[in-house]
Amino acid sequence: MGFTDPLVLGTAAGLATALCWAGGSLLFSRIAVPAAGMNLFKNGFGSLLIIGTLCVLALFRGGGPVVTYGSSAWAWLALSSVFGLLIGDTLYFRSIQILGPRKALVMSLSVPPLAALASWWALGEEPGGRWAGMAVTLVGVAWVIRERTGNDEKPGIYPGSTVTGVFCAIGGSICQAVGSVWSKLGLRGDAFPGLEASPAMPELDASLVRLGVAFLAGLIVYARVLPRWIAAMRPHLGRLMLASTLGTFFGIWLSLVAYRNTPLSIATTLTSLTPVFVIPLLRIFFGTRVSWRACIGVVVALAGVLLLVEGGFSG
Numbered sequence: 001m002g003f004t005d006p007l008v009l010g011t012a013a014g015l016a017t018a019l020c021w022a023g024g025s026l027l028f029s030r031i032a033v034p035a036a037g038m039n040l041f042k043n044g045f046g047s048l049l050i051i052g053t054l055c056v057l058a059l060f061r062g063g064g065p066v067v068t069y070g071s072s073a074w075a076w077l078a079l080s081s082v083f084g085l086l087i088g089d090t091l092y093f094r095s096i097q098i099l100g101p102r103k104a105l106v107m108s109l110s111v112p113p114l115a116a117l118a119s120w121w122a123l124g125e126e127p128g129g130r131w132a133g134m135a136v137t138l139v140g141v142a143w144v145i146r147e148r149t150g151n152d153e154k155p156g157i158y159p160g161s162t163v164t165g166v167f168c169a170i171g172g173s174i175c176q177a178v179g180s181v182w183s184k185l186g187l188r189g190d191a192f193p194g195l196e197a198s199p200a201m202p203e204l205d206a207s208l209v210r211l212g213v214a215f216l217a218g219l220i221v222y223a224r225v226l227p228r229w230i231a232a233m234r235p236h237l238g239r240l241m242l243a244s245t246l247g248t249f250f251g252i253w254l255s256l257v258a259y260r261n262t263p264l265s266i267a268t269t270l271t272s273l274t275p276v277f278v279i280p281l282l283r284i285f286f287g288t289r290v291s292w293r294a295c296i297g298v299v300v301a302l303a304g305v306l307l308l309v310e311g312g313f314s315g
Contacts, residue, residue, distance in 0.1 A: 010261030014270025015305075017254040022277035024247015025101045026285070028093055031236045031243070035093035036222060037229035041240050043085060043215040046248035050208040057204075069189070069205065070198025076186030077201070077209040084179020085214035085252075086221075091172035098165030105275045107169030109138050112272050114177035116265035122181050125263045133307035134269045140301025141275050143293070180268055183210065184259045203256040211252060269305075276301050 028038055095104040112134055119125040127134070187206055189198035201209075222229070233240060258267040276298050 006261040007266075010258045010267060011270060011305075013254045013257035014262065014267050015273065017251055017258060017271045018273040019277045020246050020251040020254065021271065022101075022274045022281055024243045024251060025096055025105070025274065026278065026281055027239055027243035028247065029096045029101050031239055033232050033236060033240070034225075034229060035097055036090045036218070037225075037233065038093050038240065039086070039090045040215065040218040040222060040229070041233060042089075042244035042248040043211045043218060045241060045244040046252065047208060047211045047215055049245060049249040050204060050211065050253070054204060054208065069201040070196070072192040072195045073186045073189045073198035073201045073206070074209060075192040075195060076182045076190065077206055078213045080179040080182035080186060081210040081213040082217060083175045084183070085210055086217050088172045088175030088179055089214075091168040091175065094160070095165045095169035095172060098160040099162070099169065101275075101278055104165065104169050105272075105278065106142060107166060108173050108176070108274075109142060109272060110170065110173045111177045111180075112138065112265065112269040114174065115180045115268040116263075118177055118181045119184070119264035123184060123264070125265065127263070127265045131265075133304050134265060135304070136307055137269050137301050137304030138272065140297050140299070140304055141272055143297030143300060177268070180255075180259060180264055183256060184264060187256060187260050203260060204253055206256055207253045211248070273301060273305070 028042075031038060033041075092104065092108070095107065098104075099107075116125075116127050116131075116134065120127060183206070185192075186209070187201055187203065189200045191197040219226070255267070255271055258270060262270075279298070
């Protein structure tokens with residue numbers, strides 16, 4: 001068993017996704033730009049990075065344009081884009097502005113069980129013994145999130161009521177869970193209602209479809225406020241580009257690698273480890289104290305990951 005084994009590759013991609021999203025969440029939470037504006041920027045900038053990457057790869061290995069993969073793949077990925085990236089990510093960004101990254105992330109722990117149930121119904125991925133690993137992992141993550149770190153994590157930018165933050169986080173989780181299922185259907189090229197099945201689409205190309213559709217849809221929805229948002233973004237372009245490169249370009253691409261190569265119950269649980277990476281990043285970059293309680297939570301979460309992946313191999 002090596003790194004080319006699908007489950008090993010998917011597990012590594014899921015862990016890398018969590019790390020990228022942790023860094024991106026911390027950066028996005030400190031940018032004084034409306035949540036929907038940040039989301040629009042990261043979708044557009046991420047699309048540009050992927051187009052550049054595809055052009056470079058085409059010089060070395062060739063390849064056709066993304067439009068050749070078929071209408072069913074496009075339809076599923078477009079749906080996942082609107083629900084997961086346009087609506088879901090906007091709600092998530094708003095929740096981290098109100099609650100801070102860790103408190104917003106605790107609400108996102110509903111994504112793995114929701115995605116597992118949805119994939120069981122839509123994809124036939126029966127969780128089986130993976131429920132135990134998922135439960136242990138989420139308990140560890142919740143333990144980490146409950147760690148008290150003071151108020152330096154919450155920047156106070158665009159504040160709102162706690163109730164609003166909670167509802168945004170829950171709504172974002174539902175959209176992301178549904179979007180993950182539709183993303184996998186698009187990657188596989190499953191037949192969309194009324195359309196024929198498509199060839200399987202590579203993860204990078206699928207990332208371009210998802211980000212591109214979300215960006216174009218956002219331009220239409222938010223056309224009236226774009227001049228105001230552009231003015232607000234100018235002082236923060238460097239941080240926006242860094243956050244979008246880390247959390248969007250690498251994060252979305254790696255998440256699709258995880259979705260393709262592992263059952264969604266495993267992939268979404270691995271990506272929910274974002275808070276485990278947030279804690280050390282807070283310590284490194286903001287000097288936040290990390291207690292033994294948080295360290296124990298990390299150990300529990302990692303033990304759950306081992307149990308989860310073992311269940312994936314045995315399943």
